[in-house]
Amino acid sequence: MAVTIAAVAPLGQAQAVEPLPVTVAAPLVTSITLDQLLGQFAGMSGLQATFREEKRMALLAAPLVNEGTIYFVPNGKKPRLARHTAKPARSVVVIDGSALKLADDAGREEIALDKSPMVRLFIDSFIKIFAGDREALTNMYAMDLQAEGQRWTLKLKPKLTPLDKLIERVEIAGDGVVIASMRVVEVGGDEAVTTFSAVDATRKFSTEELTALFSLPPKPAPVAAAPASR
Template sequence: MAAFRRFPFTVAATALAAAITLNAPARAADAGAPWSLDRLMSTLAQHKSGRATFTETKTLSIAAQPVESSGELVFVAPDHLEKHTLSPKPEHLVVDGGMLTVERNNRTYTLALDRYPELGAFIDSIRATLSGNRFALERVYKVALSGRGDDWTLTLTPLDARMLKVVSTITLDGTRDVLRSVAIRQADGDHSLMRLQPVPAN
């Protein structure tokens, strides 16, 4: 069950990554404006829905070598996210409203987020990010933005002790309004790096 409890954190962080990636083109005209946290929040507030492909590398204490995977993300504003892992094994994670559904190995698991307040708070904080609500985000994380507009890093550190028992930091790297990668470092030392590429709308 402990491993299953980590899924909402991973999916929520993925939602943040997908939102930045899929919203990126909307702000291209502002390339000359100073980069700031408020500008990043404004980018996220565009509420664009769309798709992105991903490649992910996970370094796990239980695995002798890093685990590689790839697939597709689907984000539908305001609170629906799908993460479809296609390789090496099919796995489907869906966050819809207050429910998380995981499908893998021909089995389906469903988790009501309101039964796990710390996980629900994590999901809600990501939704606050998607709506561009900086103040709601800062109630849950210590937020740090560094670098320049063409090479920036956003670091999120949970303030809640329960959340810190699962996730230590989420680090996002990007160029202007395009996210290059999102890294999740767990409290147990496991960590992952996801690289994203937006899929153009038809």
């Protein structure tokens, strides 16, 4: 007769027990808050970034494209912003204190912001974002931040007249203190989409750079008239 031997440990000897699998919970990802984001902006020493702006207008078959570099310095209560456009034509726009200064091939112009409420509100909104001024932004916009970790999208809807009659909303996206894109949608549907690259949010400017970058280029020397032929 065949005898079957069961695979059972002898009495008094403990059986080997396989350890239960251990499940390790993934660490929770904490998303950046609006206060943290604006606090990071407020702590910047300065900013430099390459930009590509596409202005999309219903009346145009193709967008208008501008490319260049922007510079920003907090400078206490009087932050300064400069936009140097390289393509398709060279121009410089400087916002310094209470004035907007512009120089291009057509000439030069200075706009007193105190006398141009629309321009002032529009410009102030961008400066206040870079400066991380929550109090000013809260007065100007209804703000909605959507974030996942350090990646975020901030939607701004104007509350003040006359800005709310011109701008439907502003959408800014980034990662930490690095801004990736900015979309400005006008009430009529036209929009400007700006993408940023080579962003340096720790930029420090020397005294010479502050003078060169945040000032209009010198006026070209007048061309001497050719002597009249006899």
